[in-house]
Amino acid sequence: MPRFVKMAVLDELPPGAAKEIEYEGRVYAIFNTDGVISAIDGICPHQGGPLADGAVTGTTVTCPWHGWQFDVQSGKTPLGSKIKQAVFEVKVEGQDVLVAVP
Numbered sequence: 001m002p003r004f005v006k007m008a009v010l011d012e013l014p015p016g017a018a019k020e021i022e023y024e025g026r027v028y029a030i031f032n033t034d035g036v037i038s039a040i041d042g043i044c045p046h047q048g049g050p051l052a053d054g055a056v057t058g059t060t061v062t063c064p065w066h067g068w069q070f071d072v073q074s075g076k077t078p079l080g081s082k083i084k085q086a087v088f089e090v091k092v093e094g095q096d097v098l099v100a101v102p
């Protein structure tokens, strides 16, 4: 059973917005892309850039440091299948955004 932790409220995440949260030593990046809330590991696997600070186009976030791109819903990147950002299940209960933590 995943453990869901409240990491945001919907008012903080209007469409197009992102939020970074640190919880138990891991950084999460939470996105709202056209009403779909998703959460991925917030640390870019290239050199540790903050993905929640990246520009989002469609469902793609571009790392603000050197431009690596990730799909914020699948964690996939056009760089190839060997690199995949961790994706975490999200539940919305009322105003609360809950993220499944490992």
Ligand code: FES
Pocket (backbone or CB within 6 Å): 044, 045, 046, 047, 048, 049, 063, 064, 065, 066, 067, 068
């Ligand atoms: S740290 Fe993200 S692209 Fe380099």
